[in-house]
Amino acid sequence: xxxxxxxxxxxxxxxxxxxxxxxxxxxxxxxxxxxxxxxxxxxxxxxxxxxxxxxxxxxxxxxxxxxxxxxxxxxxxxxxxxxxxxxxxxxxxxxxxxxxxxxxxxxxxxxxxxxxxxxx
Amino acid sequence: xxxxxxxxxxxxxxxxxxxxxxxxxxxxxxxxxxxxxxxxxxxxxxxxxxxxxxxxxxxxxxxxxxxxxxxxxxxxxxxxxxxxxxxxxxxxxxxxxxxxxxxxxxxxxx
Numbered sequence: 001x002x003x004x005x006x007x008x009x010x011x012x013x014x015x016x017x018x019x020x021x022x023x024x025x026x027x028x029x030x031x032x033x034x035x036x037x038x039x040x041x042x043x044x045x046x047x048x049x050x051x052x053x054x055x056x057x058x059x060x061x062x063x064x065x066x067x068x069x070x071x072x073x074x075x076x077x078x079x080x081x082x083x084x085x086x087x088x089x090x091x092x093x094x095x096x097x098x099x100x101x102x103x104x105x106x107x108x109x110x111x112x113x114x115x116x117x118x119x120x
Numbered sequence: 121x122x123x124x125x126x127x128x129x130x131x132x133x134x135x136x137x138x139x140x141x142x143x144x145x146x147x148x149x150x151x152x153x154x155x156x157x158x159x160x161x162x163x164x165x166x167x168x169x170x171x172x173x174x175x176x177x178x179x180x181x182x183x184x185x186x187x188x189x190x191x192x193x194x195x196x197x198x199x200x201x202x203x204x205x206x207x208x209x210x211x212x213x214x215x216x217x218x219x220x221x222x223x224x225x226x227x228x229x230x
Contacts, residue, residue: 041222043220043223044163095163109165111163114160
């Protein structure tokens with residue numbers, strides 16, 4: 001149980017284009033979803049938290065107009081990297097929690113396999 | 121800002137040996153969690169230790185927590201090649217999201 005999938009697993013795009021990454025909870029309702037970014041050999045950095053049906057909460061320094069998050073259903077959240085640039089190349093990981101917000105959602109996260117984005 | 125710092129950054133051992141990884145953090149915590157990440161994959165939750173706990177076991181994993189030193193260690197006994205991965209600690213403080221360390225890259229050589 002508690003499986004989270006991401007699609008695509010890898011994507012290569014040209015600079016200036018937009019890329020959409022999907023995160024799905026397969027066997028539970030994901031009330032809260034988290035999006036992380038990970039550079040090579042680095043830590044996971046939380047980008048934003050989204051609750052189903054609400055606007056995402058972005059971490060300091062993350063441009064909300066560049067990283068659009070939609071969490072329109074209890075099983076799907078999408079991250080769209082708009083006008084992508086080479087510096088946006090990274091490993092993007094989502095996680096999902098059946099708990100709505102707060103400490104309990106941080107403690108009960110199930111991670112997706114990640115999406116490798118390369119911007120040429 | 122980063123809360124957890126693992127050391128060593130990289131560790132290479134022979135199969136059958138024990139692997140010890142350490143994590144230090146800066147502020148008081150509710151709990152500390154250890155995760156494993158295989159290369160290019162997502163994270164797998166290994167174990168959670170609460171701030172009022174000192175030691176926890178799960179199979180071949182042993183986690184200790186010393187809140188006075190603000191440090192934790194993860195011990196993997198009788199390591200296997202399949203244990204090769206990156207290991208991250210993550211701390212939960214107050215009502216803020218998990219903060220991950222940079223990780224230790226463990227290589228277990230058969």
